[in-house]
Amino acid sequence: MSNTSTIARKYDRAFGLFDVDGNGVIEKKDFDLLADAVLRVGGIKAGTVKERELHKTFHACWEAVSAFDDGDGKVTREEFHRALQARFSERGLLEQHYLPAMEASFSVIDTDDDHKVPAAQMVRYLEALGVPVGEAGAVCAEMDIDGDGHITREEFRAGWMDYLLDTTHDTVGSRLLGGNTA
Ligand SMILES: [Ca+2]
Ligand SMILES: [Ca+2]
Numbered sequence: 001m002s003n004t005s006t007i008a009r010k011y012d013r014a015f016g017l018f019d020v021d022g023n024g025v026i027e028k029k030d031f032d033l034l035a036d037a038v039l040r041v042g043g044i045k046a047g048t049v050k051e052r053e054l055h056k057t058f059h060a061c062w063e064a065v066s067a068f069d070d071g072d073g074k075v076t077r078e079e080f081h082r083a084l085q086a087r088f089s090e091r092g093l094l095e096q097h098y099l100p101a102m103e104a105s106f107s108v109i110d111t112d113d114d115h116k117v118p119a120a121q122m123v124r125y126l127e128a129l130g131v132p133v134g135e136a137g138a139v140c141a142e143m144d145i146d147g148d149g150h151i152t153r154e155e156f157r158a159g160w161m162d163y164l165l166d167t168t169h170d171t172v173g174s175r176l177l178g179g180n181t182a
């Protein structure tokens, strides 16, 4: 398979993930729904520092994703592909547009602030993101690089970066969005 089709399929999976309400377009409210799902996993209440930071970073992500919106507030599959290519396709771009939301998400699910999250909690997070219940455990196990039953902030970051940057291999990240079942 060519890199191009691999990337296109990955973007399509990402589209399905971000279209939380499944209405065929990505809107700002999808990001709010996603943020709320992550907050529920961490048991974080509105008005806290973690909640504000999560919403702030998710809204910044929405701004990046909607960069090619034609102005109707609905990001179509085509607009989404163009946005990912322009805003998320290289490490520098990714760190600028996506890393803050990832770090804020980790802080939300790391309820005791020790910079590691038990595997069971990570599985709940992955399921909240829409990873199928049957696959979340395997994804989590791959993310846990040293196999100690906890996902550190570094392991979390590496798993996501793998997915978002790697276009050729079957990484943790591509499993994250169902890479084996395309
Ligand atoms: Ca939607
Ligand atoms: Ca922790």
Ligand SMILES: [Ca+2]
Pocket: 144, 145, 146, 147, 148, 149, 150, 151, 152, 155
């Ligand atoms: Ca670990």
